[in-house]
Amino acid sequence: MYHLIVVACLASSPDICEPRLLPAAVSDTEQNCLMRGPDIANDWFARHVEVAPQGKLNCVATKELPMLEVKEIASDSFVHLGLAEQLSLQNQGRIANLSFVIGEKSVAVIDAGGTRAEGEALLATIRQKTALPISHVILTHMHPDHIFGTEVFIEAGATVVANARLPDALALRAASWKESIPAQIGARAMLGTHLPTIDQKISAPTVIDLGDRRLTLTPIATAHTDNDLTVFDENEHILFSGDLIFQGLTPTIDGSLTGWLDWLKQGAPQPEIALIVPGHGPVQDSWTAAIAPEEHYFTALRDTVSALVGKGIALSRAVPQTVSTLQPQAGAWVDFDATTARNAAAAYSELEWQ
Template sequence: MFHLILTACLAAAPDDCAPRLLPAGDAPDAAGCEARAEPIARDWIARHPDLRAREGHCVPTGALPALNVTEIADDVYFHQGVMDQISPGNRGRIANLAFVIGDTVAVIDAGGSQAEGEALYAAIRRVTDRPISHLILTHMHPDHILGAEVFSEAGATITANARLPEALARRADAWMVSIPAQIGRPAFAGTRVVAPDRLVAAPATIALGPTQLQLVPVPSAHTDNDLTVQDSRSGVFFAGDLVFRGLTPSLDGRLDGWLDWTRAGPPQPVPSLIVPGHGPVTEIWADAVTPEQTYLTGLRDATQRAIRGGMALSRAIPAITAMMQPYSEGWADFDATTARNAATAYSQLEWE
């Protein structure tokens, strides 16, 4: 297969350019790709007014920059993100991403930028040329969703928790300013927020021929729009950011709801493998949830102590972070994330 690569430059900084992969240009051979390149590139640039086209060319699949993926079960592939907060050094590529191959391909999370979505798309194409029919977003956070346009252009139906559009509406404009400042504008070039096509408010199923994906929306926990996915054939369970391993859990939903989810036990059927939103996969449910349950319980208890002590928020945040130090071992980015979590937990617990 051959793929259309367009060199696109920032209109505001013409020397800042990056290659963009345009899935609509895919063709079985170079001639077919080249014959369609001009109108496809023109239409794509028209949808990205902050960019200017410089040149386009067609390359074989093997020449595309691709994420490293591992087959963790038959026809189930996984990419582990960097366990850190986003930065120029990691280009925002911190989230775990995955895809499942049946008669078609379903992708679970799209990465934190157009460029990462393209690298995931290239990784898929190195494994299979089957159509990509679905992209499932496990929650709203930008490191998981901002590569979505690549898969939309490839023909995928984007599926998400029914509460996700409202959450995006409150945050998307700020992200489009803050994230390029954190990872670099060239790394973010061409990235847009894409709305989901299908909203899930109750358990639902996606059929992929020999397997099915079971989708379950979760009450407010890590966020208010978490969505889990389980592959019926392999038993692999995709928890999204309901499970953090190694990177400090980040609270953007309800602390009590997240604790309830960790205590409820594994889904049925019991997963063969748990894929967290950050960190390595594991076969053991307790290994997946117990460390973050301990952290979240400690956060609740420390926050309640600060509130009972009459501390105002400005004093409570550093005090809670200090009280949480015994829980810091094994968690990356502990202090900064815990300080943010302290503010969120305080706002939820102060009137209890």
């Protein structure tokens, strides 16, 4: 396979340039790729007015593209493990676990990465494994580290599937993310990155068939966010939990503490789970091991904040007291103090009304 590469530069800062992969031009030969390239490039730049072309088009073989390191955790099921960090200039937003599953007829991607560049690298990795069409991109929730790589798969012909509540959540945050995410990971890392559109909005369990490979998608009541979604591979008994399960990186409440604890306490969604792929952290083969650190953390957070609310302690005092009380758990989590302070504020706002 040959892939079209263009060089795009920020219109506002012409010295910030990056190569971009445009998958619509993929061809069996370099010549065909180059013949199709100009029209596809013109269309892409017309839709990405914040960047401008520089230099000539180029077509390269799959093996020459930047790729992500992935592990095959079961037959035709692959996972890229993100860094256990918060967003930064150094990690360029590449902190989430990204997965793909190959069926007999097509491929499904589960979370697409934190930038277009990461999505392109994931696409190249998939193309190294199979030439089958990518039929679906499944987004487990709204957060940028999981969704900002999606557009490259849209251009490759995939249907984007998400919780029905996700589009509204994106709309509420789009303007602020346009400023805050480039500031956190760098304008160069974000170059050419656009928010995705959602094609299939699900509000009830839904099955996707990749050809002798069935994935069950289940929207979840408000927990980590108000638009969480799990994916269960029925063939290999793998649960892709998204950020409903964190390992290593301190979990962040952007939905409901009590709702999240309720989900954890319900037990394994499918009794036959063999592997759990969390949104952050290593793959687990035990439901108990997968959720225990998070459940312990959230239970302590709930109990601590509830007690402070019951005593009438003001939010400004409750937050540092909660961080101090939970300090014995700090060694198990990355970015513990800052994230716990945010979680304490969110929990206080939720629990004071209960």
